[in-house]
Amino acid sequence: MSAARPGRLAWPFGLCLGLLLGCGADASTLSASDVWSRPTVAAGAEPDLSLPGVVYLSLRNGGDTHERLTGAHSTVCARVELHRTRRVDGRSRMQAVPEGALVPAGGQLELAPGGLHLMLIGLRRGLRPGDSLPLTLAFASGATLELAATVRPP
């Protein structure tokens, strides 16, 4: 995707500090960036809460053991599912990924348009550009990662 991101140069310092001070050993090896979502409602319009939301992000595993992203939840919706879009002969097929997705030791996992994504089901409010929505990722190891996804302009 080519959407521009605002510079967030101030972020890493405070967040790294928080990570050093406040984290258990598991979570400190996992980090996320480019955590973003899409709007579900036009400016000035009433939200249609039957529509799903989506979250994309880039996960990094700085540890020396594999991690598996197994689930997520957010207070903005009833539930979050990991889905994957597969393309076959110009056709797109959406599949739930209940087994989760591997974040290899020392490696990355990309959740990006046209591939893996988190689907937000049963939204409690419309998502508008600039909104921030809380998200907790859960891993098979028991680690969790608390994030904030920014709703990007359409």
Next chain:
Amino acid sequence: MTNAPHRPGRATTGPSPRPPRPLLLGLLAALALPACDDAPTAQPGQLSEGPAGASTDGGDPSPLTDASDDNPGGFAGTPVDGTPLAPEIALDDQHGRPFRLSAQRGRVVLLSFGFVHCPDVCPATLSHWAAALRQLGDDANRVRCVFVSVDPERDTPERLAGHLAIYDERLTGLGGDEAQLAPIWSGFGVQREVVRFGDHAGSYLVDHSTEMLLIDAEGRQRVRLPFDAPVEDLLHDLRLLLP
């Protein structure tokens, strides 16, 4: 637990979490580059799960291979063989106004099939359409972006209107009942399948053909692009077809 550090300026990479396949990428690059010399933004990697590799016939890297035979128009997308006339579409748009595809002659039509509850694929297409329209400036008056529903059960005119307004008021959304839509799906070779998920009766997605189709000002089907074709590719091919 805390927030993780954000790394500014790191671009989101391609759609697949799997490692790239160097051989396929190399083949695609070899095929694409000679045909896209004025489309420097063509990104073969983004087509790695798409249909673009269909014409790899042994991977002979000979420079005598005339790639332009595969792409006589120099399009970023895949040219449609024989440029057949597009079938008619006659439906009401999201505002209740009658729309006929045959009445769009003189404009380039960007056509895609999708549904409002589509979480991943359709928003990628619509956001790229909106960006392309903005960048076209006045030329956007000679382009019509048309999104046809594959979900007659849920895609009411109100839903289509609300959804497309997120992206750009100039987008046209067409819905109808299944009897109206089915001939259009088949006319454009669109496959669709309703897929239930989760434990909610109303939870379903519609697997569907997601390529975009460019129809020229004479109503002929000219170019297909993947649903997430970069805006630069869209602009490149739209400008080649603008009357």
